[in-house]
Amino acid sequence: AQSVTQLDSHVSVSEGTPVLLRCNYSSSYSPSLFWYVQHPNKGLQLLLKYTSAATLVKGINGFEAEFKKSETSFHLTKPSAHMSDAAEYFCVVTPTGTASKLTFGTGTRLQVTL
């Protein structure tokens, strides 16, 4: 069994300040973890993925995430928020090595203010 908990449903930051979106996972298997972003009226775009290689993963648009097995966490960070980062972010887990179904978190809506 696997599950994902996104600890914040809504995060608001000022442009130019750091972003932290929190995610904790639970998995019976060695997990693969992903962050997807969904802009309004758009599909789900892959930001980054962890699949048992380096624990610090860099993604697109300056985002990165660190896999911490001891804390069962995979938090998403960005040093400096941009207005275009405003979107819904989903943390996703699946067993490594399979093309099995993804389990999504409930999402975190990121608001970026001037």
Add this chain to the structure above:
Amino acid sequence: EPEVTQTPSHQVTQMGQEVILRCVPISNHLYFYWYRQILGQKVEFLVSFYNNEISEKSEIFDDQFSVERPDGSNFTLKIRSTKLEDSAMYFCASTYGREGSPLHFGNGTRLTVT
């Protein structure tokens, strides 16, 4: 970069009618999926499809639903007799299936059942 394409972007139908949602996955991908997102809720797995048959389905995917890959490119989701609660955004996704290969999602079809 190749994309998953979905048509139509928005479908309005009356309760009890049949709808077919269409998807063109990325051409060399082998695994295909449908997910849905009811407004304000998390993205939910419906079904996965590999080698011309369903490989996994959720409890949501009851006898009302069917999937088909009628030719080498299209992947369809049919809802036989729509209900109000079928109103949602439906996402198609595909992946090659190698370890760590992420799912690529389409932009979704918003289905509104009236």
